[in-house]
């Protein structure tokens with residue numbers, strides 16, 4: 001009897017607390033949560049599509065419970081503005097799962113830091129030092145080196161071209177020799193990034209129900225090992241840079257030089273370097289892959305882009321970023337690809353640091369808010385024929401995609417907007433420009449353009465379920481396919 005009583009008391013307290021909240025707050029509607037697990041087993045793997053469907057049932061703002069954690073999903077331009085502009089300051093914390101808590105050492109980096117004096121300091125460092133127009137321009141030759149290396153590897157019929165732009169920018173390393181053979185450090189780097197992806201992909205229910213975490217010791221061990229391996233490799237690279245006199249433009253050199261001035265710890269430097277790898281390495285390349293998939297599906301658009309490139313650049317030199325202003329159609333293609341296939345369709349989770357009101361509902365402190373930018377970018381109330389890949393729409397109306405127009409938010413908006421947006425736009429536009437100028441792209445033999453599969457793979461970052469396969473046919477003189485190597 002006494003035992004039953006002890007078991008019932010916590011349940012009673014939880015129910016009473018829920019009742020109190022439901023009377024005190026007008027909470028957004030949503031699917032009915034189950035006890036303990038909430039809606040976790042109702043959410044379909046490709047979350048942003050599931051949330052898009054649920055928005056048709058529950059409305060443009062609704063709640064979803066992961067365990068007892070309340071999540072709020074908004075799916076319209078107006079509500080995105082309420083989240084990212086009107087309530088920006090109170091919705092600028094981050095929700096950290098156990099893995100992001102461990103990987104960021106409790107938010108000592110930028111991506112997972114709560115909005116705090118630490119965040120403001122590190123964000124200032126990023127904006128002023130790492131992503132300033134001056135730094136972006138200084139590392140331009142490095143970007144062009146890597147993109148021409150990509151073109152060369154496709155020309156040489158490499159089966160799996162590697163793309164090292166972000167590792168080079170962060171660590172000053174390609175992790176391979178000039179023949180494309182990956183070195184020992186490169187193997188270690190690959191192992192660590194693979195481990196990181198596997199750990200986060202295996203997220204268990206324990207991420208959301210803290211009091212059952214003691215049952216998941218194996219996962220905790222894997223997280224600790226990942227952190228130790230990652231720190232070991234990063235410290236080795238940092239030491240190499242210190243020994244070499246750090247005078248280059250890579251992030252690791254910049255951070256070591258600025259460490260004292262900004263008063264940042266080694267943990268923060270390691271956190272920031274891996275933030276750049278996590279946020280930048282795949283997002284820009286998969287955006288290009290999605291764009292290429294659309295271009296293989298739409299030969300008309302591909303041909304029109306190539307006509308523009310031939311007119312502006314001709315066929316006796318290769319494109320550079322300096323050509324961008326004369327290539328409006330190419331820029332519109334990059335934008336249209338990021339509209340239809342934003343690589344982070346639900347952005348990153350924003351956590352409420354105070355009670356706020358959204359769309360007339362109460363959002364209690366501690367709730368996690370997600371903006372479904374994928375759904376907003378396909379909303380027929382805002383976009384004409386939203387599912388059609390038609391870059392011309394951006395020539396008819398100039399719509400910004402860096403956070404000032406709430407119809408198009410691939411990089412988010414407000415104080416947590418992606419600091420790498422301009423770098424990413426340059427990378428995607430440049431990759432697309434080179435790939436289209438150098439090659440004609442068609443579906444594999446026997447496949448029709450419209451049969452290219454656009455299914456998404458589940459995950460925070462949206463990869464193609466089936467990586468794009470296409471036939472590349474060179475269209476420029478052979479000497480234009482060589483890597484333009486720079487030593488930086």
Ligand code: HEM
Pocket residue numbers: 110111112123166275276277279280281283284287342343344347348349410411412413415416417418419420421423424425428
């Ligand atoms: C097409 C490529 C990219 C897209 C679509 C993208 C998009 C985003 C989005 C949606 C966010 C979250 C914004 C929010 O929470 O409100 C974000 C954050 C971030 N991105 Fe990007 N990103 C891209 C590339 C990059 C690159 C190349 C870098 C750096 C090398 C980068 C660095 C970051 C960082 C550090 C954050 C965290 C900012 C913060 O929490 O304050 N991103 N990005």
